[in-house]
Amino acid sequence: MSDSQAVRFPRALPAVGTLALAGSLPRILTMLVMAAVLVLSAWLFRAYDGATPLPAVNLPWIESLGVNLHLAVDGLNVYLLLLTALLFPVVLACAWRSAEARSGLYLSLLLLLEAGLLGTFLSQNLMLFFVFWEAVLIPMFILILVFGGGEARRAATAFFLYTLAGSVLLLAAVILLGVESWRQTGSWSFEFALLSRLHLGWGTELFVFAAVVLACAIKCPLFPFHSWLPLAYGEAPASGTALMAGALSKMGAFGLMKLALPLCPNVSVVLAPYLVLWAVGSILYGAVAALRQDDFRKLVAYSSLSHMGYIVLGLFSLQEAALHGALLQMLSHGVAVAGLFLVLGLLEERLGGSSRELTALATHGPRLAVVLMLFILTSVALPLTSGFTSEFLILFGAFQKALAAWRAGSGALALVAVLLATSGMVLGAGYLLRFARAILFGPARSGSRVRDLKPREALAFVPLLLLIVWIGVFPAPFMAKAQSAVTQLTQVSPLFVKGGPGGISVPQPESNPPKSPFVKGGLSSGNGGADGR
Amino acid sequence: MAADLFHALLPEQLLLGLILLLMLLEICGADRRFAGLLFTLAAGAGCGVLLLQLGQGYTADVVPGEIRVDRFALLARLVILGCGVILGLCSPAASDTVKSRLLLASSLLGGLVIMVSAGFIPLFMGIEMLSLPAFALMVHGRGLSPAGEGAFKYLLMSSVASALILFGLSLAYGSTGSLAIGAFAAALPAGGPPLLVAGLLLLSGFFLKAALFPFHGWAPDAYGSARLPVTAFLASVVKGAVVLGLVRILSAASLDAETVAAVTVLSVASIFYGNVTAIRQVAFRRLLAYSSIAHAGYMMFALTDGSGGRTEALLYYVAVYAVTTIVACTCFRLLAGEGDELALLEGAFAARPVPALLLGLSALSLAGIPPLPGFLAKFFIFRAVIASGHLAPAVLAFAGSYVGVVYYLGIVLRLFRPSALPSKAKTASSPCRSWGGVLLGTAVLLLFMLVPGVFNGLA
Numbered sequence: 001m002s003d004s005q006a007v008r009f010p011r012a013l014p015a016v017g018t019l020a021l022a023g024s025l026p027r028i029l030t031m032l033v034m035a036a037v038l039v040l041s042a043w044l045f046r047a048y049d050g051a052t053p054l055p056a057v058n059l060p061w062i063e064s065l066g067v068n069l070h071l072a073v074d075g076l077n078v079y080l081l082l083l084t085a086l087l088f089p090v091v092l093a094c095a096w097r098s099a100e101a102r103s104g105l106y107l108s109l110l111l112l113l114e115a116g117l118l119g120t121f122l123s124q125n126l127m128l129f130f131v132f133w134e135a136v137l138i139p140m141f142i143l144i145l146v147f148g149g150g151e152a153r154r155a156a157t158a159f160f161l162y163t164l165a166g167s168v169l170l171l172a173a174v175i176l177l178g179v180e181s182w183r184q185t186g187s188w189s190f191e192f193a194l195l196s197r198l199h200l201g202w203g204t205e206l207f208v209f210a211a212v213v214l215a216c217a218i219k220c221p222l223f224p225f226h227s228w229l230p231l232a233y234g235e236a237p238a239s240g241t242a243l244m245a246g247a248l249s250k251m252g253a254f255g256l257m258k259l260a261l262p263l264c265p266n267v268s269v270v271l272a273p274y275l276v277l278w279a280v281g282s283i284l285y286g287a288v289a290a291l292r293q294d295d296f297r298k299l300v301a302y303s304s305l306s307h308m309g310y311i312v313l314g315l316f317s318l319q320e321a322a323l324h325g326a327l328l329q330m331l332s333h334g335v336a337v338a339g340l341f342l343v344l345g346l347l348e349e350r351l352g353g354s355s356r357e358l359t360a361l362a363t364h365g366p367r368l369a370v371v372l373m374l375f376i377l378t379s380v381a382l383p384l385t386s387g388f389t390s391e392f393l394i395l396f397g398a399f400q401k402a403l404a405a406w407r408a409g410s411g412a413l414a415l416v417a418v419l420l421a422t423s424g425m426v427l428g429a430g431y432l433l434r435f436a437r438a439i440l441f442g443p444a445r446s447g448s449r450v451r452d453l454k455p456r457e458a459l460a461f462v463p464l465l466l467l468i469v470w471i472g473v474f475p476a477p478f479m480a481k482a483q484s485a486v487t488q489l490t491q492v493s494p495l496f497v498k499g500g501p502g503g504i505s506v507p508q509p510e511s512n513p514p515k516s517p518f519v520k521g522g523l524s525s526g527n528g529g530a531d532g533r
Numbered sequence: 534m535a536a537d538l539f540h541a542l543l544p545e546q547l548l549l550g551l552i553l554l555l556m557l558l559e560i561c562g563a564d565r566r567f568a569g570l571l572f573t574l575a576a577g578a579g580c581g582v583l584l585l586q587l588g589q590g591y592t593a594d595v596v597p598g599e600i601r602v603d604r605f606a607l608l609a610r611l612v613i614l615g616c617g618v619i620l621g622l623c624s625p626a627a628s629d630t631v632k633s634r635l636l637l638a639s640s641l642l643g644g645l646v647i648m649v650s651a652g653f654i655p656l657f658m659g660i661e662m663l664s665l666p667a668f669a670l671m672v673h674g675r676g677l678s679p680a681g682e683g684a685f686k687y688l689l690m691s692s693v694a695s696a697l698i699l700f701g702l703s704l705a706y707g708s709t710g711s712l713a714i715g716a717f718a719a720a721l722p723a724g725g726p727p728l729l730v731a732g733l734l735l736l737s738g739f740f741l742k743a744a745l746f747p748f749h750g751w752a753p754d755a756y757g758s759a760r761l762p763v764t765a766f767l768a769s770v771v772k773g774a775v776v777l778g779l780v781r782i783l784s785a786a787s788l789d790a791e792t793v794a795a796v797t798v799l800s801v802a803s804i805f806y807g808n809v810t811a812i813r814q815v816a817f818r819r820l821l822a823y824s825s826i827a828h829a830g831y832m833m834f835a836l837t838d839g840s841g842g843r844t845e846a847l848l849y850y851v852a853v854y855a856v857t858t859i860v861a862c863t864c865f866r867l868l869a870g871e872g873d874e875l876a877l878l879e880g881a882f883a884a885r886p887v888p889a890l891l892l893g894l895s896a897l898s899l900a901g902i903p904p905l906p907g908f909l910a911k912f913f914i915f916r917a918v919i920a921s922g923h924l925a926p927a928v929l930a931f932a933g934s935y936v937g938v939v940y941y942l943g944i945v946l947r948l949f950r951p952s953a954l955p956s957k958a959k960t961a962s963s964p965c966r967s968w969g970g971v972l973l974g975t976a977v978l979l980l981f982m983l984v985p986g987v988f989n990g991l992a
Contacts (some may be wrong), residue, residue, distance in 0.1 A: 131903040168931045
């Protein structure tokens with residue numbers, strides 16, 4: 001029972017904290033709540049070993065329709081639980097002295113956002129997932145609107161309406177899945193475990209897949225659906241941008257992984273090559289657009305677009321190493337991009353509007369410069385940082401898959417796409433290092449002074465940097481936790497080898513898929529996690 | 534029999550007693566605060582009785598073929614009477630005369646009669662008793678103002694609706710030989726031209742009363758010209774009673790394919806028309822009118838259901854929509870006083886956070902943003918519709934409701950926008966009674982959100 005309490009707390013505590021804001025020290029209270037969530041999440045992360053699921057919370061909400069408040073930790077959300085729990089206290093610590101942190105509204109919005117995000121990631125019930133997925137929009141909308149820059153109104157509206165547009169079809173798909181469960185089992189249910197065992201018709205599956213991909217492509221975002229991104233990332237307060245890029249964008253990738261792959265396995269397998277091409281397009285578009293930016297925030301925003309493309313590439317390579325890479329990239333990109341936006345936010349707070357002309361930070365504020373450089377390096381995917389581990393795994397896996405497809409005679413397009421994706425890394429190095437050169441070095445202007453990192457802020461960045469290095473040097477303990485979930489996801493592919501509809505033939509996956517080079521023992525290809533369809 | 538008559542119709546008796554007492558008070562010229570207290574007590578006691586009867590699982594065939602109290606009657610009366618209590622608490626002291634209480638009580642009585650009727654005669658009487666005091670309420674105390682025009686339009690359209698309903702009833706009587714609702718509902722699937730026409734005429738009458746596109750012409754003027762509490766009353770109790778009255782007739786019976794097609798087209802058109810037109814509105818009451826046209830679309834959409842989930846879905850929808858509208862109207866009045874322009878809301882959150890927050894949440898709930906109860910209400914409707922196999926119209930309706938988010942978001946935007954100007958939100962006099970109403974409404978909505986199966990739990 002104590003275990004089930006522990007799963008419930010990360011969700012319940014932010015809500016309790018929201019109520020407690022009337023107190024005299026709202027900031028400290030908020031921080032305490034966030035720290036408690038972090039401790040509990042870290043404990044859950046440690047306790048989760050990848051095989052035995054931890055006891056879950058499962059309370060009925062709409063009993064007659066099988067909508068339950070079902071929250072549990074599994075291999076897919078265990079990283080994101082850690083990421084979300086980690087980002088919020090860091091963000092609050094960075095904004096500690098700012099004007100907005102004194103406002104009760106800001107603090108309650110942060111807590112609501114944390115509750116919504118954790119709910120999205122932990123929920124094991126499709127309807128509940130949808131409710132949290134949408135509910136996250138409200139606090140973020142108000143956060144941008146009230147604490148954003150001059151164009152905040154336009155940015156907030158664009159953010160809200162764009163992301164909501166994706167949900168129109170998603171809700172229809174969610175209800176349709178419920179109806180399918182009602183037709184096939186005789187009772188309504190939205191539990192993921194049950195829905196993934198349903199036998200959907202080709203048309204239904206295609207509809208659900210399209211709805212999920214559209215919703216997630218807007219949330220991530222992927223290339224043609226990104227137009228809200230520069231506006232929202234540019235206008236939101238620094239803390240809001242950090243959370244949006246660090247945690248909210250992961251909801252999109254998580255949705256693809258949690259909904260599209262297990263619920264529509266047949267369509268996923270058939271359409272995966274096209275999604276890979278799409279992701280590569282997004283990677284390249286983001287990189288090229290980032291090359292053209294002068295504004296640092298916009299540059300990081302587009303680089304985020306490019307990096308999210310890698311996650312989608314990894315997911316739809318449907319290959320074990322690539323999936324591991326995608327999962328790690330969620331964590332790594334979340335930490336790195338949030339760190340970048342937070343450092344930029346600190347610079348804006350110190351310098352106001354003149355932060356755009358900042359040069360020679362390395363001379364004025366060496367500690368700030370070191371932190372910024374570390375975040376840049378992990379975004380560039382320098383070896384021994386988490387960025388390298390994850391992007392290498394993604395490209396490695398995608399390349400294996402593409403090579404297999406080429407050998408099987410389905411054309412070299414996939415191979416070309418993966419090679420192009422690799423060039424995205426080179427472009428990434430180009431724009432990010434240019435950015436680093438411009439801001440860190442260069443002629444020191446006389447009279448320009450930047451206060452260096454204060455101990456409080458330095459302390460806030462330490463966990464992020466530790467995580468980056470840890471994943472970069474020794475990712476095996478992380479990957480072990482996700483292993484069974486990844487195996488289960490890759491199992492979806494053999495399901496449809498017998499021949500796709502409309503004569504689309506699906507290449508036979510390799511009988512012995514190559515293992516990630518990072519993993520030593522303990523990660524056998526055993527099918528312990530395979531579902532017994 | 535007599536005991537049954539008394540016990541089963543206790544809420545109606547209470548309202549009747551209240552009406553008589555209020556008449557006496559009006560003659561004696563008593564204090565109007567006393568009238569408000571009486572109203573709240575009587576309506577609250579009625580709700581208590583209904584809850585008690587629900588707990589016992591009480592059913593009674595009071596007058597065979599004419600009046601029957603069953604589970605639906607209990608729940609629907611609870612919804613109507615509950616809205617009456619909240620509305621009574623919310624109405625402002627300034628416009629709150631004994632006469633307005635009297636009219637409100639009579640209208641509520643009409644609503645209750647609709648819900649207990651098992652024959653078409655009491656049903657028709659109930660509809661008229663519901664609407665006639667509403668016209669009077671609209672012009673009451675307004676002198677020469679546009680309110681007269683709005684009320685007159687409403688009166689005219691409402692009589693057309695009554696005529697349509699009567700004509701439909703006579704056709705139904707002609708083909709079934711009975712005026713019992715059950716006989717009509719049982720004969721409906723068999724079809725035949727007279728019954729089909731009767732059904733269509735009945736539906737058109739109800740659509741007119743509920744302001745579904747393209748029968749909506751009276752709504753913007755009527756809603757826009759009345760005082761805000763009366764607008765809230767029209768949008769919540771009157772509309773809710775009409776929709777639930779339709780459910781009383783059709784219960785869970787599935788309609789024939791042609792009617793389903795017509796209802797689908799009309800409801801989707803209504804959702805789009807209401808939501809698109811509402812975007813351009815700058816006055817709160819007109820915005821509410823167009824939003825209520827869209828909501829009529831969602832409610833009527835449930836009629837296309839053939840899986841038997843219609844009754845529960847509509848009870849929940851009507852309850853949530855009515856209470857949310859009342860809370861939104863009261864909060865708007867607390868923020869903007871007697872004004873009607875949306876611009877009055879600019880920066881209201883900074884000036885008066887609690888009503889602004891509640892208004893914002895109500896707007897988002899009406900827009901159907903999870904996890905607010907308005908979303909759950911839509912979810913129940915769409916669940917029933919999609920389970921009946923109407924996926925494409927449901928997706929269209931989703932798109933229509935997405936369009937609607939724009940103007941609800943506009944309200945939230947105005948509330949939270951940090952404005953350079955000093956807030957225009959007036960500190961209107963807010964009697965603590967209004968707060969009582971708002972808090973009660975919010976508590977009810979919270980209950981709906983946390984326990985969506987509340988109606989199942991009651992029975």
